[in-house]
Structure formats: C-alpha cells, structure tokens
Amino acid sequence: xxxxxxxxxxxxxxRTKRLxxxxxxxxDDWLPAEAVCLNEERQGRRRDDGAAVAIARTTGDxxxxxxxxxxxxxxxxxxxxxxxxxxxxxxxxxGVGLVVVGLIAGALAARGAIAERQVDILLAASALLVVPTLxxxxxxxxxxxxxxxxxxxxxxxxILVAGLRWLGPKLLxxxxxxxxxxxxxxxxxxxFGRWFLSTLTHGFWLAYGxxxxxxxxxxxxxxxxxxxxxxxxxxxxxVIALVESLARAPAxxxxxxxxxxxxxxxxxxxxxxxxxxxxxxxxxxxMLVVYGLLPRAVLGIVxxxxxxxxxxxxxxxxxxxxYLRLAADLAPDRVEAPMxxxxxxxxxxxxxxxxxxxxxxxTVGLELERxxxxxxxDLPGVESRDLGRADDRDSxxxxxxxxxxxxxxxxxxxxxxxxxxxxxxxTARWLDRLGELAGAPVVIVLDEGGRLxxxxxALKHRxxxxxxxxxxxxxxxxxxxxxxxxxxxVARLHQLVHGDGERS
Amino acid sequence: xxxRPLKIAVVGHTNTGKTSLVRTLTHDREFGEVFDRGxxxxxxxxxxxxxxxxxxxELYDSPGLENAPELIEWLDRQPGSRHxxxxxxxxxxxxxxxxxxxxxxxRVLELLLDVDVALYVIDAREPVLEKYQDELAxxxxxxxxxxxxxxxxxxxxxxxxxxxxxxxxxxxxxxIAFDAAVRDPETERRLFEKLKxxxxxxxxVLDEWLAQRWREEDARRRAALHAVAEMLIDxxxxxxxxxxxxxxxxxEVRSEIRQAVRxxxxxxxxxxxxxxxxxxxxxxxxxxxxxxxxxQADAFDPxxxxxxxxxxxxxLAAGAGAGAAVDVGTGGLSLGxxxxxxxxxxxxxxxxxTAGRNLTDRWRGLERVFVDDATLRLLAARQMExxxxxxxxxxxxxxxxxxxxxxxxxxxxxxxxxxxxxxxxEWSALNGSRQSPSARESAVDALFTILASEIDRxx
Numbered sequence: 013x014x015x016x017x018x019x020x021x022x023x024x025x026x027r028t029k030r031l032x033x034x035x036x037x038x039x040d041d042w043l044p045a046e047a048v049c050l051n052e053e054r055q056g057r058r059r060d061d062g063a064a065v066a067i068a069r070t071t072g073d074x075x076x077x078x079x080x081x082x083x084x085x086x087x088x089x090x091x092x093x094x095x096x097x098x099x100x101x102x103x104x105x106x107g108v109g110l111v112v113v114g115l116i117a118g119a120l121a122a123r124g125a126i127a128e129r130q131v132d133i134l135l136a137a138s139a140l141l142v143v144p145t146l147x148x149x150x151x152x153x154x155x156x157x158x159x160x161x162x163x164x165x166x167x168x169x170x171i172l173v174a175g176l177r178w179l180g181p182k183l184l185x186x187x188x189x190x191x192x193x194x195x196x197x198x199x200x201x202x203x204f205g206r207w208f209l210s211t212l213t214h215g216f217w218l219a220y221g222x223x224x225x226x227x228x229x230x231x232x233x234x235x236x237x238x239x240x241x242x243x244x245x246x247x248x249x250x251v252i253a254l255v256e257s258l259a260r261a262p263a264x265x266x267x268x269x270x271x272x273x274x275x276x277x278x279x280x281x282x283x284x285x286x287x288x289x290x291x292x293x294x295x296x297x298x299m300l301v302v303y304g305l306l307p308r309a310v311l312g313i314v315x316x317x318x319x320x321x322x323x324x325x326x327x328x329x330x331x332x333x334x335y336l337r338l339a340a341d342l343a344p345d346r347v348e349a350p351m352x353x354x355x356x357x358x359x360x361x362x363x364x365x366x367x368x369x370x371x372x373x374x375t376v377g378l379e380l381e382r383x384x385x386x387x388x389x390d391l392p393g394v395e396s397r398d399l400g401r402a403d404d405r406d407s408x409x410x411x412x413x414x415x416x417x418x419x420x421x422x423x424x425x426x427x428x429x430x431x432x433x434x435x436x437x438x439t440a441r442w443l444d445r446l447g448e449l450a451g452a453p454v455v456i457v458l459d460e461g462g463r464l465x466x467x468x469x470a471l472k473h474r475x476x477x478x479x480x481x482x483x484x485x486x487x488x489x490x491x492x493x494x495x496x497x498x499x500x501x502v503a504r505l506h507q508l509v510h511g512d513g514e515r516s
Numbered sequence: 517x518x519x520r521p522l523k524i525a526v527v528g529h530t531n532t533g534k535t536s537l538v539r540t541l542t543h544d545r546e547f548g549e550v551f552d553r554g555x556x557x558x559x560x561x562x563x564x565x566x567x568x569x570x571x572x573x574e575l576y577d578s579p580g581l582e583n584a585p586e587l588i589e590w591l592d593r594q595p596g597s598r599h600x601x602x603x604x605x606x607x608x609x610x611x612x613x614x615x616x617x618x619x620x621x622x623r624v625l626e627l628l629l630d631v632d633v634a635l636y637v638i639d640a641r642e643p644v645l646e647k648y649q650d651e652l653a654x655x656x657x658x659x660x661x662x663x664x665x666x667x668x669x670x671x672x673x674x675x676x677x678x679x680x681x682x683x684x685x686x687x688x689x690x691x692i693a694f695d696a697a698v699r700d701p702e703t704e705r706r707l708f709e710k711l712k713x714x715x716x717x718x719x720x721v722l723d724e725w726l727a728q729r730w731r732e733e734d735a736r737r738r739a740a741l742h743a744v745a746e747m748l749i750d751x752x753x754x755x756x757x758x759x760x761x762x763x764x765x766x767x768e769v770r771s772e773i774r775q776a777v778r779x780x781x782x783x784x785x786x787x788x789x790x791x792x793x794x795x796x797x798x799x800x801x802x803x804x805x806x807x808x809x810x811x812q813a814d815a816f817d818p819x820x821x822x823x824x825x826x827x828x829x830x831x832l833a834a835g836a837g838a839g840a841a842v843d844v845g846t847g848g849l850s851l852g853x854x855x856x857x858x859x860x861x862x863x864x865x866x867x868x869x870t871a872g873r874n875l876t877d878r879w880r881g882l883e884r885v886f887v888d889d890a891t892l893r894l895l896a897a898r899q900m901e902x903x904x905x906x907x908x909x910x911x912x913x914x915x916x917x918x919x920x921x922x923x924x925x926x927x928x929x930x931x932x933x934x935x936x937x938x939x940x941x942e943w944s945a946l947n948g949s950r951q952s953p954s955a956r957e958s959a960v961d962a963l964f965t966i967l968a969s970e971i972d973r974x975x
Contacts, residue, residue: 050945053743053787054783055779055783056782057783057787331738332739336735336736336739337786337787340543348561348562350559351559351560351561351562352623352626355579379647404646405646432641434529434530436583436647437583438583438586438647441586442586
C-alpha cells in the first residue's frame with residue numbers, strides 16, 4: 013500500500029485513490045445516480061429514500077454500485093429509465109443525423125472540387141483532405157492534452173452536447189429531466205464520453221470521406237475531366253517528388269500502380285496528353301481513401317471499441333460530497349446477531365414483610381461519594397442504628413456480622429446508595445443477602461442525586477434503575493439527597509420504615 | 517499477507533460506555549443501543565472493521581460486568597492451583613448454576629478466552645472501588661493482554677490520575693484516555709498504536725486499518741470543504757434580474773433570493789452532517805452550533821452578522837475595490853456586469869443590486885439583485901465553524917472547536933474565486949443553469965484550497 017498510515021496533521025496533502033473492482037457501472041446505472049446527486053447537492057437529500065437505502069445496503073458491492081442501486085430504487089427511477097431510453101434514442105438519431113450530414117457535406121465538397129472540366133489535382137486533393145486532416149490533428153491534440161473537463165474533443169462533440177442541453181429538457185418528461193440532461197453532459201466528460209464523442213467525430217468524417225469518394229467516383233465515371241498539375245514557384249522536380257511520396261502509400265496498398273515519373277510529367281499542365289487521365293483519377297481517389305478514409309475508419313473502430321468497453325466500466329467519484337455523504341447510510345451491515353444464548357430472566361425475591369417484633373432499623377452506606385467522616389449518624393426523620401459503610405469485602409463482612417449479632421430483627425435495612433453508581437447485580441445480590449440475614453425488608457435510600465444532576469445525567473432514569481433493583485430484591489427505593497433532604501422524600505422514608513398507613 | 521482478523525473484546529463494568537466505544541471505533545452511530553443506564557447490552561455482539569479486501573478487525577461488544585466480587589469468591593473456592601487462571605475460568609462454564617448466577621461475567625470471560633486483546637473500559641469519574649479491582653483480577657485470569665481505556669476523562673470529575681495509579685498497581689501499564697463519545701482521529705490513532713505495542717504479530721493488520729481510517733477521514737474532510745466551496749460559489753453567482761419600475765416584483769425577487777440561499781445553505785448543512793455520520797435523525801445538538809440540524813439565526817438578519825463580527829460598513833469600500841477589477845470573463849465588455857460597480861446597498865438586508873448586465877439591460881432599465889459580500893462572509897464563517905466542530909468533535913461529548921476557522925473571510929476582500937463567481941452567473945446551480953462548466957469546477961477547487969488552509973490555521 014502506498015501510504016504508511018501516518019496522519020501528519022496536514023490532511024489535505026494526503027490523497028490516495030482507490031477503485032475496488034466491483035464498482036463498475038453501466039450507463040443505465042450511472043446516469044440516474046449522477047442525476048440524483050446533482051439534484052440533492054442543490055436541494056438537499058431526498059427524504060423518501062428509506063426503502064431505497066435498505067435495498068442498496070444489501071448489495072455486497074462497492075460504494076459506487078450501492079449509490080447507483082439507491083438511485084435506481086428511488087421513487088421516480090422508472091420515469092428516469094424511460095428518459096434514459098429516450099436519451100439513447102436521441103443519441104442514436106443524432107449519430108445517424110451526423111452521418112447523413114457528413115455524407116452530404118462530403119458530396120458537396122467533392123462536387124465543388126471538380127466543378128470545372130479541367131481539374132487541378134493537387135488543389136482538388138487539398139480541398140478534400142486539408143480540413144479533415146486538420147480536424148484530425150485537433151482531435152489528437154485534445155485527446156492527448158486531456159479534455160476531461162470540457163468533454164467535447166471535437167466540433168461534432170460540442171454540437172452534440174450543446175444540442176443535448178437544448179433538446180434534452182424539451183424531449184424528456186421525467187421530473188428529473190433537467191438533472192438528467194446535466195448528468196448526460198457529465199457523462200460526456202468521463203472516459204466513456206470522450207471515446208463516444210470520438211466515435212461520432214470519426215463517424216462524421218468517415219461519412220464525409222465516403223460522400224466525397226462516391227461523388228468523385230461517380231463523376232469520374234461519367235464525365236471526362238482533364239486532370240493536371242502545375243507550379244509557378246517550385247521546380248517541377250519538387251512536385252514530382254511530392255506526388256511520388258504521396259503515392260507511395262496507396263501504391264503499397266495496391267490501390268494504384270507504382271508512380272512513374274514519366275506519367276507524372278505527362279500530367280504537367282500544358283504538356284497535356286490525355287493518356288494519364290484514368291491514372292490520375294485513380295491517384296485522386298486513392299489519396300482520399302488512404303489519407304481521408306483509412307485513418308478515420310481505424311480510429312473510429314478503436315474509439316467505438318473503447319467506448320463500448322468504457323460504457324460498462326463507468327465509475328462514480330465517490331469522494332464527491334454528494335456521494336460520500338451516503339457512505340455511512342449505505343454501509344453494509346457489519347453487525348451480527350447477538351451471540352450465545354438469550355439472557356436468562358431476572359430473578360426476583362418476593363416482597364419481605366416487616367418483622368413483627370422488630371428493633372431499630374439499621375443503616376448501611378454503599379459506595380458513596382461522600383467521605384466516610386461526613387457520613388451522617390442518622391437519616392432525617394428516622395431513628396436508626398448505623399452499621400457503617402460497606403465499600404469492600406471486609407466492611408461488607410463486618411456489616412453481615414453486625415446484623416447476625418442483632419438481638420431483634422431490625423425494622424428495615426436502610427441501604428444508602430449513591431445515585432452516581434449504576435445499579436449492578438453485585439449490589440443487588442448483597443442487599444438481598446442482607447435482607448435475608450436480617451429477615452427484614454431493604455429500603456434503598458438513593459443519595460447524591462444532586463451530584464448526578466451536576467454531571468448532566470437525567471436523574472429520572474437512574475432512579476428508575478435503582479427502583480427496578482429494589483423491586484428485584486423485594487424492597488423499596490426512595491430518593492433522598494442527604495445534602496438537601498426533601499420533605500416529601502423524608503415523609504415517604506418514614507412511612508416505609510414505620511409502615512404508617514398502606515404502602516403505595 | 518496473513519490477514520487473520522484481529523479479535524478485540526470491549527469489556528468493563530456496566531454502563532462505562534463500552535457500546536459507545538464500539539460505535540466510535542466503527543464510526544457506526546447505529547451500532548447497539550446506548551443509554552446512560554446499566555445492562556443495556558446483554559449479549560456479546562460482533563462487528564467487523566473491514567477494508568475493501570475484507571475484515572481486518574473483529575470488535576466484540578460485551579455485557580457489563582456486574583458481580584465480580586462474588587465471582588472472585590466463587591473462583592477462590594474452586595479446587596486446583598490458583599495460578600491456572602484459564603482452567604479455573606473454564607470451571608465456571610461447566611457449572612450450570614454458577615453460569616446462570618454470573619451470566620454476564622461468564623459471557624465476558626468466554627469471549628475473553630477467544631480474543632487476542634481486551635479493551636477494559638473505565639468510567640474515569642468513578643472512584644477506584646474494590647469491585648472494579650475485582651473485575652481486573654478476574655479478567656487477568658484469562659491471561660489475555662488488556663488495554664485500559666479511561667472514558668469520560670474530559671469530565672471535571674475525572675479521576676484519571678487515581679485510576680492510572682491503581683492500574684499500575686495491578687501491573688496494567690497500557691492505559692489510554694479515550695472519550696468514547698468523541699470521534700477524535702488522533703486519540704483513535706493512539707489507541708491502535710497502544711494495541712500495536714501489545715500485539716507485535718498484528719502490526720500489519722493494525723497499520724492497514726489505520727491507513728484505511730486516515731484515507732476515510734481525509735476523504736470526509738475534503739468532501740466537507742468541497743461542499744462548502746460549492747455552496748459559496750452557488751450563492752456568490754446567484755443573481756436575479758428585475759425591472760427598475762416594478763417595485764412589487766422587486767420584493768418578490770428579494771424573498772426568492774433569500775429563500776434560495778437559505779435552502780442552499782441548509783442543503784450544505786445536511787451534507788456536512790451526513791458526511792460526519794450524524795445522519796438525519798436525532799443527534800446531540802448541544803455540541804454543535806446547530807439546533808435540530810439547522811442554524812437558528814437567519815443568514816439575512818443583521819444581528820447574525822454582528823454575532824460573527826462581520827461589519828457591513830466595510831462593504832462599500834470592498835465593493836469599490838471589486839468594482840475596479842476588470843470583468844475578465846467577458847474581456848471587460850460587460851460594463852461591470854455582475855460586478856459591484858455602482859452596487860447599492862438598500863436592496864434589502866443581505867442583498868445588493870446593480871445595473872443590468874449589458875447596455876441593453878441598462879437601457880431597458882433592468883436591475884440585478886444578488887447576495888451581498890457580508891452575507892457571503894457570514895455563510896462562509898458559519899459553515900466553516902460547523903466543519904471545524906464536526907472534525908474536532910464527535911458523537912457526543914464536548915471538545916475544542918476552532919472558532920477562528922473561516923476567519924480570513926471576515927474582513928478584507930473576498931477570496932478571488934468568489935469574486936470571479938460574481939461575474940459568472942452561469943456557474944451557479946441556483947440560476948437554473950443547465951450546465952456545469954469546467955471553469956466552475958476550477959473555481960470550486962481554488963476556493964477549496966483556500967478553505968483548507970483556513971481550517972488548519974490556528975485562530
């Protein structure tokens with residue numbers, strides 16, 4: 013792995029890109045995802061995506077595929093699919109249109125080049141070849157420089173994208189039409205888009221070449237032209253050498269015989285004799301095939317193959333905020349079902365009645381925050397016998413011992429516990445044992461509630477948990493902060509200990 | 517490479533924040549149930565920390581230990597050598613009655629015998645009670661490395677020193693303060709470094725996990741700043757044209773702009789919250805400068821500007837400066853199109869207006885209304901405040917936020933990408949534009965770079 017896992021603080025310098033193999037998308041998946049993202053970036057996230065998210069989570073693929081699955085399962089995805097089919101048709105029609113335009117343009121160009129009966133060969137050849145060759149160079153430069161952003165490496169491409177933007181919203185009907193059009197524009201900026209536009213470009217110029225070739229062939233077949241060449245500035249030898257070098261490739265391909273200097277000289281303007289006429293016509297046609305059609309055909313096929321390949325390997329830029337925000341929700345469930353047997357039911361001790369001939373209630377403090385010397389000898393409103401604190405094994409044993417040594421069973425065991433402690437099974441078990449030893453009910457006096465509140469914890473829940481514990485050991489619980497005793501709590505404690513009236 | 521996942525058990529007394537820790541480590545805020553109550557988790561649950569190639573770490577959440585004091589007495593009563601820890605522990609599993617009595621403890625110990633390391637979570641606000649020491653003694657019988665995690669150390673009641681001392685006395689020296697509720701990347705890294713020090717054999721796995729974490733964190737931060745940059749570009753380029761005469765229509769246009777800005781800002785807030793895994797549902801909003809996932813103060817309220825220390829009076833001077841700039845986008849031909857040349861305050865709070873884009877518009881008496889500089893500064897300042905809070909604070913507790921983030925915008929000229937965006941309404945997604953020109957992307961990238969340097973700058 014490229015990075016060493018160190019985080020050096022300057023996080024924005026740290027960038028690595030990963031692309032899991034299972035994150036490739038087709039156009040039909042890519043476009044809705046992109047359209048939904050564009051919309052959500054502007055409008056905020058869709059609120060009705062619960063079901064779609066649930067569906068997407070279950071696909072075990074990479075994030076990109078899960079995002080696409082969500083987009084595909086959202087409400088309105090059907091309409092989007094219909095629109096995508098329309099977009100495809102539009103593209104196909106545009107492609108056919110471009111080819112037709114190319115054929116016509118080629119035919120017109122060729123017709124223009126041989127408008128007169130006497131045709132200057134070099135002039136006609138350049139008229140038909142210079143523009144396409146220049147455009148080919150432009151295409152090559154743009155592909156090399158990388159037009160990842162502008163996404164239209166040709167005139168044809170630009171026209172197509174502009175046409176799409178203009179026509180898209182008019183022809184598409186889904187509510188997401190505008191976003192889809194925008195997404196379509198973005199699609200053209202992907203690797204696929206660039207090869208797709210290249211295919212169109214080459215297709216157009218191929219059609220142009222074919223149109224020109226057909227026209228020339230037609231006219232050369234039925235009309236007699238005088239094909240000549242001439243020069244004002246250059247020496248004849250230079251032109252002859254040029255023609256020879258131009259003809260080498262077509263000749264090698266067998267499209268015309270080896271160029272013969274005698275034949276070339278015969279075409280010199282003014283020397284004219286019609287013997288080389290058909291050879292010159294074949295030369296012109298061969299030039300068109302080799303320098304016009306052939307490169308376009310080869311590049312067209314290459315682009316088409318690349319586009320076809322790319323169409324199934326689209327990826328989403330999952331680092332984009334609009335996508336990355338979904339990562340958390342779409343993360344596959346990594347939590348497994350709880351392990352082991354289900355937990356047993358809580359054991360419950362039946363309520364302990366107050367013993368008939370009881371002595372004073374006893375008080376014991378458990379794991380309190382307050383210091384041992386700040387331990388009050390008496391609880392407010394209740395006379396009791398203090399058995400001290402029970403925070404560890406030894407003091408617990410001492411308390412047990414003290415209870416066993418009592419002559420009369422105590423009226424109750426007042427266990428002063430801290431609201432700061434979370435009630436646990438250990439505490440419950442020990443208090444239960446005390447109750448059993450003494451044969452008396454346990455009343456939990458929950459102290460230090462004020463300090464719990466200072467901590468910012470809801471006292472309500474903590475009290476409920478202690479009450480549940482008290483109930484499990486057949487006792488009661490009363491909240492009484494010894495720092496600020498509350499009259500109602502004191503009264504309730506008194507009532508619990510002395511049993512005045514009925515217990516609530 | 518050997519990729520046997522590292523098994524980590526998270527253990528501790530009931531209600532010390534074990535599940536919170538698991539949540540924080542998995543970055544999954546939906547994991548388990550978290551209440552400030554005991555016994556919320558009653559069974560062992562496994563969750564996987566995975567990268568693209570599969571599971572790296574298995575994290576086990578466990579029920580809280582509740583009755584170690586009695587268990588230790590039970591274990592002491594068992595026959596056999598007291599130095600054969602794991603063997604004694606296994607007796608517990610065979611004894612049905614004891615197993616039921618010490619249900620939580622048995623589950624935790626069984627788990628512990630099966631994992632490579634345990635994180636013992638401590639509520640550092642608690643005094644070092646004997647029952648906690650009993651727990652450590654019982655866990656030690658399993659003969660597994662233990663890393664003590666002190667939770668809630670940020671609390672004023674924290675007894676961190678007391679705990680460290682107590683842990684040292686039972687020769688537990690691998691201790692880390694880790695507020696489980698705070699998603700702090702630096703502490704998380706330290707925790708895994710501690711684990712590495714205990715588990716030599718797993719250092720490749722842990723390294724890989726750390727690398728994965730930083731990649732994620734980095735991507736998250738980048739995306740957050742990108743979202744802010746996009747929002748700012750959208751709002752800077754937002755413009756509506758209105759005729760000079762129709763004053764009724766003008767009011768409509770103003771509220772339309774304000775509405776669009778508010779919605780766009782809210783969309784950005786939601787993106788940021790999603791990115792940092794707060795999701796859409798409830799989250800503790802006390803630690804974020806938001807309420808219910810929204811900014812409470814309206815962006816177009818002059819009070820809000822004052823709160824952020826943004827002065828509107830400085831605006832005219834800045835406006836003149838901006839107005840002097842030639843409109844590069846149109847070769848200077850647009851006659852101050854969309855620039856603040858001659859921009860007038862008084863289009864309503866937070867808005868400015870200027871003459872139309874070109875001569876025809878001016879001649880037709882059209883006027884352009886847009887968001888003023890002060891409001892853009894405000895939007896930048898508070899989104900950056902939020903990003904900063906999200907980066908530094910986590911799923912719960914307080915931490916340090918950087919109130920200075922985004923400060924650079926509050927005075928002087930607006931950053932260049934924003935000034936450029938003023939000239940290019942077609943960049944703004946809020947103008948109903950059907951294209952996303954590459955120039956916009958460059959502006960967003962440039963603004964992103966500026967924001968990135970702002971957020972790391974100490975205030």
